[in-house]
Amino acid sequence: MEDTILIIGAGGQIGVELALALRARYGNDRVIASDIKDPHPLLSDGPFVHLDVMDADAVRQVVQGKKVTQIYLLAAILSATGEKNPLWAWDINMKSLLSVLDICVQEKVSKLYWPSSIAVFGPTTPENHTPQKTVLEPTTVYGISKYAGELWCQYYFNKYGLDVRSIRYPGLISWKSAPGGGTTDYAIDIYIEALQKGSYTCFLSENTYLPMMYMDDAIRATIELMEAPKEQIRNRLAYNLGGISFSPAEIAASIRRHIPGFTISYAPDFRQAIADSWPNSIDDSEAHKDWGWKHEYDLESMTSAMLENLKVKLAQ
Ligand code: NAD
Numbered sequence: 001m002e003d004t005i006l007i008i009g010a011g012g013q014i015g016v017e018l019a020l021a022l023r024a025r026y027g028n029d030r031v032i033a034s035d036i037k038d039p040h041p042l043l044s045d046g047p048f049v050h051l052d053v054m055d056a057d058a059v060r061q062v063v064q065g066k067k068v069t070q071i072y073l074l075a076a077i078l079s080a081t082g083e084k085n086p087l088w089a090w091d092i093n094m095k096s097l098l099s100v101l102d103i104c105v106q107e108k109v110s111k112l113y114w115p116s117s118i119a120v121f122g123p124t125t126p127e128n129h130t131p132q133k134t135v136l137e138p139t140t141v142y143g144i145s146k147y148a149g150e151l152w153c154q155y156y157f158n159k160y161g162l163d164v165r166s167i168r169y170p171g172l173i174s175w176k177s178a179p180g181g182g183t184t185d186y187a188i189d190i191y192i193e194a195l196q197k198g199s200y201t202c203f204l205s206e207n208t209y210l211p212m213m214y215m216d217d218a219i220r221a222t223i224e225l226m227e228a229p230k231e232q233i234r235n236r237l238a239y240n241l242g243g244i245s246f247s248p249a250e251i252a253a254s255i256r257r258h259i260p261g262f263t264i265s266y267a268p269d270f271r272q273a274i275a276d277s278w279p280n281s282i283d284d285s286e287a288h289k290d291w292g293w294k295h296e297y298d299l300e301s302m303t304s305a306m307l308e309n310l311k312v313k314l315a316q
């Protein structure tokens with residue numbers, strides 16, 4: 001039987017690109033995009049349903065009605081937005097996951113994908129090449145919800161055999177769909193403002209290193225993880241995923257190789273404390289060993305791709 005995939009939160013930064021990639025792979029009709037907001041224009045070639053993930057009955061109806069066999073749950077409140085309203089962020093991030101985990105078991109959905117984040121790490125975590133198994137003491141509500149979420153995913157795998165898979169994404173850099181309120185969003189804004197204004201004021205300080213990844217790599221990782229044979233998935237929390245590690249000063253230097261007059265200034269705000277609590281770089285050797293993961297984009301190839309694509313997009 002062919003799979004029918006439901007993406008919840010398909011209108012966001014990852015959801016749009018994931019929906020496009022899954023549709024290209026499995027067919028437009030097999031991938032149902034859903035979101036609480038109106039459909040993204042890039043998703044008009046396949047089915048879309050308006051869905052509030054907090055409405056468990058509505059989610060269940062779609063799963064039953066469309067005979068959904070796989071769910072990608074992407075709806076969440078990210079780090080910076082979460083710190084402005086912590087209890088609301090906790091409520092959405094946790095209730096949505098618990099409700100979808102339960103629906104998957106009851107409706108016999110065969111696979112669930114739910115992303116975690118580098119936000120599960122905290123100031124007591126080793127900050128360079130952070131290993132898979134290490135100290136996890138997150139200080140943001142977003143990080144706490146991701147860590148608790150990982151444990152719930154593992155619980156549902158152990159107790160009910162639900163095939164739930166997860167990745168701790170680094171900050172994701174992309175141009176097709178706007179980011180949704182994260183601490184790593186500066187590394188997208190900087191390209192846009194470099195092209196539009198030739199300058200950028202960064203909300204993080206110049207030597208703040210963070211783990212990052214170009215969206216093409218992240219989408220490929222997600223699909224590779226979901227397609228890997230079950231016996232290869234030896235970790236049911238979430239896999240570390242490494243990529244690139246750079247600071248605002250280094251991304252600015254990389255942009256300057258394309259736009260020589262580009263200038264950057266620094267005005268750190270509340271997001272500095274969040275960034276300071278996260279690692280500089282990630283050790284993803286377990287993902288490499290278990291399902292063959294390897295990233296492709298480095299800072300220079302990502303800068304070229306971002307500027308080339310954004311130039312066309314911003315001119316439209
Ligand atoms: P985003 O904010 O861009 O997208 C989230 C989408 O969920 C939005 O389209 C939003 O409208 C939708 N949504 C919000 N509330 C909803 C609700 N009640 N019902 C249905 N839909 C709702 O986020 P993203 O960057 O695409 O992230 C997706 C997932 O990946 C999240 O779990 C996030 O924590 C995780 N993640 C993202 C990054 C990153 O750098 N983007 C890094 C690590 C982890």
Ligand code: SER
Pocket residue numbers: 078079080116117118119142169170171172181182183184185
């Ligand atoms: N990019 C995300 C954020 O900054 C990390 O999960 O919130």
